[in-house]
Amino acid sequence: MKHRILTLLACTAIAAPAAAEKPLFxxxxxxxxxxxxxxxxxxxxxxxxxxxxxxxxxxxxxxxxxxxxxxxxxxxxxxxxxxxxxxxxxxxxxxxxxxxxxxxxxxxxxHCKSSASFQQLVLLEYSAYRMFNLVSPKxxxxxxxxxxxxxxxxxxxxxxxxxxxxxxSDVAKRNGTKSSHAPERIPLADLSGPDAARFALFEYMIANYDWSMRAGPPGEECCHNGRLIGPLAPGQTVPIPYDFDFSGFVSAPYAGPPPELDITDIHQRLYRGYCIHNPDAVAAARQFRSLQPQILGVLGQTPGLEPNTQQRATKFLNGFFADIANDESTAARVLKKCVS
Known part of the structure; x- marks a missing residue:
């Protein structure tokens, strides 16, 4: 027994540095x-x-x-x-x-610019990442x-x-997989339905249209303001969003709605997820509803975010939670505009 305890302690001592080898995050x-x-x-x-x-x-x-x-x-x-x-x-x-x-x-x-208002934009974008952390470890x-x-x-x-x-690569390692580097465009069938739906619903929540989970800019690898982990195989590729400064949630002064979409203001919400993933999107909406207090709580936990900024951001997010108040509302107010 003594030998077994010493062995366990030795294994723990060896394992401890590995767990803390990347402490930044x-x-x-x-x-x-x-x-x-x-x-x-x-x-x-x-x-x-x-x-x-x-x-x-x-x-x-x-x-x-x-x-x-x-x-x-x-x-x-x-x-x-x-x-x-x-x-x-x-x-x-x-x-x-x-x-x-x-x-x-x-x-x-x-910080882009030195004014106090741009410092608030940095903090809002930071808080968007923290909100998606609550929704998925991916x-x-x-x-x-x-x-x-x-x-x-x-x-x-x-x-x-x-x-x-x-x-x-660290995101992939945390999730027991590897990062993927795809050509300019990947097949829709490769996307993991639950992860793609979660991605699209999050972008709807923050009213962001500056992304693609399947294609990159001309001549570049996939994807535009998204990255991939997992195998490039049917139903197994996980898209991960980033870069949220063009969202209505952040509301940067240089952001505007894409001309190809039927919206006139970046604060308008339009769902851009794929119709094939709608059942997964309904499930994702249930998850978002269950996490509403924690998602809104991120704003109060973001150091330096001013009360007025918090109030505006909370009001904006509450509009999203009203849209997904139940499965019927999610289908009628969000998913009816899905991409075929």
């Missing part, structure tokens, strides 16, 4: 960090994909070597954002003592950060809120 409190790099040249050259080198100083004080690269489409342009979204590559492995231990490459959602986790940006000359550039997005 295991906690929810905001982290404070500094990013130092030649930011002005990077921001000026919006058309360039050339990375710049710098350091990310984490909350432990460790200065981690990183490579920064511009990313995104709309928010990358200077006409829309003063400060573009970034991709952060760790050029050496962060130490185990760092919150970034185990991380290699991360997307960083930045989702991108996020971590809020208070970031001090510093130029290569060590002069302060700006300090703003942002958040990191979990890497797709």
């Amino acid at each position: 295991e906690a929810s409190e905001p982290i404070h960090l500094k990013i130092q790099a030649p930011l002005q040249p990077l921001i000026r050259n919006r058309s360039s994909d050339a990375p710049v080198t710098g350091t990310l100083t984490d909350p432990t004080g460790a200065a981690l070597p990183v490579s920064l690269q511009l990313r995104g489409i709309t928010r990358r342009t200077s006409e829309v954002c003063d400060f573009p979204p970034l991709r952060v590559d760790f050029t050496t492995a962060p130490p185990q003592s760092s919150p970034f231990s185990g991380q290699k490459r991360l997307k960083l959602v930045t 989702s991108f986790r996020v971590r809020l950060a208070n970031i001090d940006y510093v130029g290569a000359d060590a002069k302060p550039f700006t300090s703003r809120i942002g958040f990191f997005i979990e890497d797709l």
Whole structure:
């Protein structure tokens, strides 16, 4: 018996570091960090994909070597954002003592513009990710950060809120599968019905139309503001949404309704899920209804979200919950506009 206990303890000791090897998304409190790099040249050259080198100083004080690269489409342009979204590559492995231990490459959602109103937009988009986390573990986790940006000359550039997005491979690993990289378009039959319906109903909840769960932009892999995990096989491919700034829920000033849809305002809701998945969408609506207190509760749990912003967002989400108040309402008010 003694030998068995010692064996169990040894196994536990071996397993413990593995469980905590990627701690960044295991906690929810905001982290404070500094990013130092030649930011002005990077921001000026919006058309360039050339990375710049710098350091990310984490909350432990460790200065981690990183490579920064511009990313995104709309928010990358200077006409829309003063400060573009970034991709952060760790050029050496962060130490185990760092919150970034185990991380290699991360997307960083930045503040776009410096005004207080844009800080609220960042927090709303962050809260949308947290809401989808409640609905499905097959989702991108996020971590809020208070970031001090510093130029290569060590002069302060700006300090703003942002958040990191979990890497797709880690999402897949958490869910016992692998990430998938598909050609420009995938067959409808490959989509997992329950996951596709959940994806579409969530986008309906936040009134977002800037996505596709089956196709990517011309010349790029699938999908537009969505990523895939699981086998590329009938009924087994799981689409995962991201990038919610064009939603009515976030209501960014640069967002507008797609011209091909019969809506005039981004706050209007129009269901864009597939009719073949309607039975799964009814089941998803039941799940959303059961989670209504927790979904609305995310707003109160988002640090820095102002009361007026919370109230507007709550009112907007309550319109969705009225639409899915029961199975009959879900069918009549949501699913009747499904995509054939």
